[in-house]
Amino acid sequence: MSTPFGRAFLGLVRAEARAFRRDRVSLFFTVVLPFLFIVVFGLVMGGGGEAVPVGYAGGSGSDGATLERVLRETEGIVPTRFPDAASLEAAIGEKKVGFGILWDGGRLRLLYEASRFQENSAFEELARGVVTRFDLARQGASPAVALDEIPLGNPAAARSFNEMVPGILAFSLLTAGLFAVSGHLTSMKARRTLDRLLTTPMPPLGLLLAVAVVRLAVALLASLVILILSQVLFRFEPTLDLGKFLALALAATVGMMGLGTGIALLVRRPQSAANVANIVSILMMFLSGVTIPVELLPPFLRAVSRGLPLTYVAQGMRHATGMEEMSAGRFWAIVLGCLGMALAAFPLLARYVVRPERR
Amino acid sequence: MRPALSFALAQLRVTLRERETLFWFVLFPVLLFVLLVAIFGSLGQEGTIHFEVGFVNRDQAAGEAGLGRRIEGILEALSRPAQEGKEPLLHLHRPAGTENLDVFRAREEEAVRYGRHALLVVVPEGFSAGVLDALSSRPGVDPVKVQVFRRAGSSSSGFALLILKQVIAGVDQAVLASAGRFRPEEAVLAETTFLGSPAGTEVRYVDFLLPGLVLMAFFTAGLFGVPGAILFAREQRILRRYWVTPFSVPQFLAGFSVTHAIVCALQFTLLILVGRFALGAEVSFASPGAALFLVLASLTFLAFGFFVASLVQTGAAGMALANAINLPMTFLSGLYYQVGTLPGPLRVLLAVNPLSYLADGLRRVIGLQGAAAPLWLSVLVPILWIGFSLFVAGRRLSWDVGR
């Protein structure tokens, strides 16, 4: 690094680092947004596995006692007794209980709050189980056939929050790379800073490397922060494979620079490139299995997710943090795929950087 | 009157001519609406979810009459499409003809472990015999179990498991009934009622989402539009040109508020049209209660915008602050989804967030949900916010760049 090129390169890296601190959009998407996601979703979903409070009423008589016994024996619910239907309905409306069961001597009324759709399907499932068991118990029977559930893989992944953190890490890496080009480089081009830099002996590739180095460093730092926060605040327990993690982080960041290149080349106005990158990030967030699982998407959106880079990077990141099992071949294929995107894009990017700005 | 209205018209022209404003305030809520409904609206509906399930029946001794074969039959039925052209619920993977069961099972287990398949169902050897034993002995004996391998942490595995639980429960009932232990005709009648919606039926996501998105659009206009317009105009000394004429700050504010109201009306109209004609929403805003909440929301976010503008010096800082506030406030408010029970610190944020009260109140008056909080509270909190915002903005907001 003592050659003139080396010194110039270091100088560029320092300048890029300073520029990044001032680049609010990139800062926001790479550090702030993922952090906010972790906090928000962590607090909203991090509690996974807690028992559902269930209200019931009409428990007089032997059937009533049976209902009470069945409810208490059912896993995953915390039964609360209510004196009458009215107070039960009020509690449901005020969301003090997840749902309610009313026994009027002849039939069971299952009461749900209409607007709780996310949870209602799970509640209905629990209710069905209670009804079945109640049916059997009322007739003095007990089940002859049952299910033995055997989980495969890391049991820590059972918490949906734990599944989500690697996805958010992947998102942070993606945006670091994406906005490095569609945002930072494009704005440098618009402000003619790029032209000035190019009059120096530094080849365009040197500039790109400097940008990549800085953005990668920031992405790694952000990932570290996210990992630590998740562990400290929300009991996220990864089994980190450092080698795989770093390899994926590097490949993903430069690969996403490739995606950013595509946007920069397609969108004429440099200022619009950042907006397009903005939208692409948000779309990918929803459709890549980071926020909701891909299997739950409707078929045509599922197909879309198969074409999004973030889908694969998120999977790879889940594997690197020990949340998901994956064959070594598949993992390294993902890494190579990202590197391939970068290699294909860099010559195009270098040409973009040098191309004179059209007025 | 004339200067304020004239200014309102000019400001409206400016807002509609800036492409970026037009996109984020008008088009983006619509896009988000369509996207969220496409994703979440069809959640769990038949024909949209689909699972790969492996099946091994080791209960060969019982043959065609065995319970293992029965379970297989049910799963086969579920792998046929429920409706013409729709995907079936399951795709069943079974060992080919003479394939070694252990080899097949190992491969299937790996498929589940790596997430390619949702479940592996294994009916153990001697299953039917075991069940017969259980039926002939006294009640209370442990049930015989079917093994189900699932992937830890995978929601799709979890969903598929729910389906399988129902299958097994059905088989169990049938078996008990045939042994005389259970009389299906005496099974209880279970009735489902959804509280809070007028017809007692489940609320559709698109109807739930629409008021949330209208509020989100108003919020965006207030949070980004107001500080943006004021701060940049002040910075570039556009405002200064006004202050050397008889045009006063109160007139400016009046005109500005009119423009904001018109933008909100535009957003509302567009979302209603898209919701009603493109996405099949049925919810109606044609009531005095709904009008009250919409106007209240528009005012709250206008005031909030002034508040945010008064906190910073430059336009760039204003936009950064708006971005930082936007996500927590909209996500912790029940705009897009229901916030169930939240832990301590977040509950405080939820309790302070004007968006949650407005969303709650609006959904209440248009008949989408029951009473989570008293209605007067849903009106009071936003009014308090308006007061607070205007108080702070009144003291801090300067209308000209200082030296």
Place this chain on the structure above:
Amino acid sequence: MDENGLLLRVTDLRKSYGDVRAVDGVSFAVPRGTVFTLLGPNGAGKTTTLEILEGLREPDSGTIEVFGRSLRRVDRATKERMGVLLQEGSFEPYLKVKEVVALFASFFARPLPVKEVLERMELTEKQNALVRTLSGGQKQRLGVAVALVGDPELVFLDEPTTGLDPQARRNIWAIVHDLEEEKKTILLTTHYMEEAETLSDDVAILDHGAIIAQGSPRALALGLGQETVIEFALVGARPEDLRELEALGTGLSTHGEAVFLKTAAFTATMERLLAWSKARGVPLSGLVVRQPNLEDVFLSLTGRRLRE
């Protein structure tokens, strides 16, 4: 009721920002129908003075009498009769030219017709153009249009031609002449000497927040005496050279290599100067003979030039 036909009188105006005294006891009076210019280099306090008169700032002390009323801070009724061209200021980039003028017209009780104002500023062709597409000169004309649309009696023009090309500058000067003919009262600030000389009836020279000289341009220049100025460049002048030259006339000022020699007896001084040059073997380059101007006044008062 204007006393003595004065439209505007400023008395002992002061404004400080921390330790900096931006306006330090400024007093002047502007009769109706005249062009009054505040001349001075950047940072002299011209703009601050004007901002106080426009109502953008409140003075620390001093009085303002305008339209016969005594005010501490310029109020709305006064602004109805004023028109202002700001030194720094923009219009909404996405408004059309005619929309801007119409908007400002709506601020006044009795505005001029928008079409008429546009025609007068030669902006009719550009009336449908967005502000962001205008050139510097066109934006300035728009600024003047906006200053005039309220049909004001008193017009403030703060640095109206700064940054404009010569043609645009002459256009603005023509407009000022027209305004003068319409008996409007104009308060102008500038750091261009020619502008002050060409346009003004009265000039006040400001430096460091205070008026150091005031009068008509001719009177100020003549205040230097019935003298001619001989200007030339001298490379490598030694102190004794300058002493010798000073003795040739009635006064000497220098600025870098430029030498300004004042004299009341032009012919005699010129002969002696040429003789001196020949005898010393020192060439006189860029020799110019002229009447004293405001630049010279400023230089003699402060030792600095108006435009550094």
